Amino acid sequence: MPVYYYIFLSATLFTIGVIGVLVRRSAIIVFMCIELMLNAANLLLVAFSKMHSQAIGATHPTAATDAQIFVFFSMVVAAAEVSVGLAIIVLMYRNVHSVDVNFLNRLKN
Amino acid sequence: MNNILHIAWLIPFLPLVGFLVNGLGRNQLSKSISGIIGSGTILASFLLSVYVFLSVKDGNTHVAHYFDFINTGALKIGFDFQVDQLSSLFLLIITGVGFLIHVYSTSYMHDETPNNFAKYFAYLNLFVFSMLLLVLGGNYVIMFIGWEGVGLCSYLLIGFWFKNDNYNSAAKKAFVMNRIGDLGFLLAVFWLITKLGTTDYHTVFQNVSQLTSFDITCITLLLFVGATGKSAQIPLYTWLPDAMAGPTPVSALIHAATMVTAGIYMIARSNILFTMAPTTQTVIAIIGLATAILAATIALKQNDIKKVLAYSTVSQLGYMFLGLGVGAYTGAVFHVMTHAFFKALLFLGAGSVIHALHGEQDMRKMGGLKKYMSITHITFLLGCIAIAGIPPFSGFFSKDEILAAAFSSNPVLWVIGVLGAVMTAFYMFRLYTMTFLGNFRGTDEQQHHLHESPGAITFPLIILAVLAVIGGLIGIPEVFMHGGHRLEAFLEPIFRESKKIQGTHHLSHSTEYFLMAASVVGASIAIIFAWKNYKDYRYSTEENTGIARVLENKWYVDEIYSSVIVQPVRALGGFFTNVVERGIIDGIVNGVGRAVNYGSRQIRLLQSGQVGTYVLLMVFGILILFVIQLFL
Numbered sequence: 001m002p003v004y005y006y007i008f009l010s011a012t013l014f015t016i017g018v019i020g021v022l023v024r025r026s027a028i029i030v031f032m033c034i035e036l037m038l039n040a041a042n043l044l045l046v047a048f049s050k051m052h053s054q055a056i057g058a059t060h061p062t063a064a065t066d067a068q069i070f071v072f073f074s075m076v077v078a079a080a081e082v083s084v085g086l087a088i089i090v091l092m093y094r095n096v097h098s099v100d101v102n103f104l105n106r107l108k109n
Numbered sequence: 110m111n112n113i114l115h116i117a118w119l120i121p122f123l124p125l126v127g128f129l130v131n132g133l134g135r136n137q138l139s140k141s142i143s144g145i146i147g148s149g150t151i152l153a154s155f156l157l158s159v160y161v162f163l164s165v166k167d168g169n170t171h172v173a174h175y176f177d178f179i180n181t182g183a184l185k186i187g188f189d190f191q192v193d194q195l196s197s198l199f200l201l202i203i204t205g206v207g208f209l210i211h212v213y214s215t216s217y218m219h220d221e222t223p224n225n226f227a228k229y230f231a232y233l234n235l236f237v238f239s240m241l242l243l244v245l246g247g248n249y250v251i252m253f254i255g256w257e258g259v260g261l262c263s264y265l266l267i268g269f270w271f272k273n274d275n276y277n278s279a280a281k282k283a284f285v286m287n288r289i290g291d292l293g294f295l296l297a298v299f300w301l302i303t304k305l306g307t308t309d310y311h312t313v314f315q316n317v318s319q320l321t322s323f324d325i326t327c328i329t330l331l332l333f334v335g336a337t338g339k340s341a342q343i344p345l346y347t348w349l350p351d352a353m354a355g356p357t358p359v360s361a362l363i364h365a366a367t368m369v370t371a372g373i374y375m376i377a378r379s380n381i382l383f384t385m386a387p388t389t390q391t392v393i394a395i396i397g398l399a400t401a402i403l404a405a406t407i408a409l410k411q412n413d414i415k416k417v418l419a420y421s422t423v424s425q426l427g428y429m430f431l432g433l434g435v436g437a438y439t440g441a442v443f444h445v446m447t448h449a450f451f452k453a454l455l456f457l458g459a460g461s462v463i464h465a466l467h468g469e470q471d472m473r474k475m476g477g478l479k480k481y482m483s484i485t486h487i488t489f490l491l492g493c494i495a496i497a498g499i500p501p502f503s504g505f506f507s508k509d510e511i512l513a514a515a516f517s518s519n520p521v522l523w524v525i526g527v528l529g530a531v532m533t534a535f536y537m538f539r540l541y542t543m544t545f546l547g548n549f550r551g552t553d554e555q556q557h558h559l560h561e562s563p564g565a566i567t568f569p570l571i572i573l574a575v576l577a578v579i580g581g582l583i584g585i586p587e588v589f590m591h592g593g594h595r596l597e598a599f600l601e602p603i604f605r606e607s608k609k610i611q612g613t614h615h616l617s618h619s620t621e622y623f624l625m626a627a628s629v630v631g632a633s634i635a636i637i638f639a640w641k642n643y644k645d646y647r648y649s650t651e652e653n654t655g656i657a658r659v660l661e662n663k664w665y666v667d668e669i670y671s672s673v674i675v676q677p678v679r680a681l682g683g684f685f686t687n688v689v690e691r692g693i694i695d696g697i698v699n700g701v702g703r704a705v706n707y708g709s710r711q712i713r714l715l716q717s718g719q720v721g722t723y724v725l726l727m728v729f730g731i732l733i734l735f736v737i738q739l740f741l
Contacts, residue, residue: 022725
């Protein structure tokens with residue numbers, strides 16, 4: 001499959017994520033949208049990695065694996081982030097009995 | 110021969126030490142100690158000067174290089190002292206007359222508190238130090254340090270009684286007038302550095318032929334502007350009469366030994382430059398003569414004893430500049446010397462009178478002091494005769510030399526000069542007659558306290574009187590005695606080059622006799638006329654009219670300066686402070702503040718606290734960056 005299929009898919013996923021973050025008010029949904037953006041980026045990394053290994057794999061043996069290992073890293077970081085993020089959301093719900101992000105506007109002033 | 114170099118620096122250094130000791134210890138020292146320190150350092154300098162003078166007389170002249178004052182690679186200015194005939198002569202005048210004035214001051218200033226007394230002597234010593242530095246300096250920059258120093262000290266001493274507002278403004282006037290002149294001097298020095306890359310006298314004078322005549326004319330004119338400020342010539346002379354605000358010995362010091370002679374010294378020192386610039390010489394001669402006449406006419410109608418003497422100084426300085434302008438450099442220096450003697454004598458005598466009368470300076474309220482103050486009277490009379498130019502007193506020889514040189518340059522200059530000399534004789538004897546002859550016109554209280562001044566005052570008077578009488582004998586003209594002009598022979602090395610350029614023109618003996626006779630007869634008639642007119646002077650409150658009134662008001666020069674220069678400058682200053690400063694500059698500064706204030710109040714609204722808004726803005730920002738990156 002040509003690489004731009006992956007690029008379009010990734011861009012679409014990313015845009016959905018951005019729009020989700022912008023328009024949704026529920027903290028859970030916003031959080032999920034952030035994950036969506038993250039994974040759009042991961043997808044792109046894997047796709048380009050594949051492309052590169054076809055082009056220069058003969059002379060650069062690590063070209064096929066570098067980006068894919070990097071994706072593992074970002075998935076691990078994402079998992080850690082999810083645990084922290086969910087904990088924050090739980091605490092937020094305990095405090096204000098809501099997960100509406102617009103409710104948290106005390107940064108003002 | 111190295112001896113001179115070793116002690117030359119001590120001459121200005123000792124007064125500096127005196128200044129520091131008196132200045133720093135003014136709260137601890139008693140009056141007698143600070144008086145001894147003040148006078149003693151000057152006496153020591155005087156003795157050293159005599160030694161240096163004698164050694165120079167044997168032909169020992171030096172430029173002593175002590176250390177580099179400015180060294181920037183291309184420009185190198187050393188801290189040099191030039192010990193030669195001209196400077197050693199001035200050293201003698203400054204320290205000798207200065208010492209007598211110091212001694213006189215110990216008695217004159219005795220009513221001051223110890224603190225002020227020591228401060229006074231500190232200033233006096235600093236004054237002498239600056240003047241010695243000016244005279245000894247081996248280049249124009251060192252001279253300029255002394256030049257500024259005397260300006261500063263004159264300010265400090267004229268305003269010594271600073272609690273009086275008038276005295277303070279007199280001090281400020283002296284300072285400002287001097288600054289105007291100093292600017293000219295400084296520009297001349299810069300010009301020299303640009304063209305020749307050095308300010309050393311001997312290098313400048315050797316390379317003077319490299320300069321175009323335009324350069325020389327401009328440099329000498331600028332130097333002359335400096336001299337008009339320091340030596341009180343038109344148009345900057347008005348500070349000198351106002352400088353009377355200071356204590357009388359200070360006036361004597363400023364008028365006789367230091368300060369005002371600086372301009373003469375500077376031009377005599379740079380005589381080669383000036384000889385190469387005939388235009389400047391003409392300007393100097395005309396300004397000198399005009400000053401001499403203007404000041405003499407003003408002195409005719411002044412009633413303050415010190416004011417008369419002040420205008421007479423301005424007038425005599427005019428003669429010196431006339432001498433410089435017609436190339437009679439020796440005559441000018443000679444007149445500086447004799448003038449130092451008799452003018453110091455006259456001022457100190459006037460101080461003695463003022464002291465006896467407890468501060469009265471109005472001659473209309475004096476009279477008949479001959480009976481009470483015999484020493485002051487005799488010495489003052491000798492001073493008056495000397496300044497009037499009656500032979501064989503000192504003033505005759507020096508003034509005659511200048512007038513003879515003026516005659517050979519242009520007889521018109523001579524006629525006007527003699528007119529001024531006649532006026533000099535008149536106003537000096539008017540002063541003498543009003544003060545010492547006739548009946549006492551003051552209060553009974555004052556008459557009761559009239560007394561001769563103490564020894565510390567009369568001693569300098571006697572010494573100066575002797576000098577004023579015989580001082581002229583070192584410059585007897587050739588007509589009277591072959592080889593009689595010892596001063597000219599002594600100063601010959603300094604003015605040799607100028608003489609070569611100028612050439613010498615000799616007047617015939619009969620002409621010279623006629624010139625002398627004319628000025629002596631004129632002066633004698635003026636003396637008799639003054640005596641006749643004022644011997645029975647009675648105090649009257651009648652106001653002067655016509656020309657006398659104009660003279661009494663000093664030709665209204667101060668008023669003219671005030672309306673032509675001071676008021677417009679004030680108005681300009683008012684414009685700048687009210688319109689430019691308050692309106693424009695304050696407007697800009699406050700406007701910036703107000704704009705920031707207003708702007709931030711508007712931008713603050715962006716800070717809504719809504720996370721969504723922030724994210725939206727962030728996304729917009731990123732999109733903009735993308736667009737810039739990809740398409741621009």
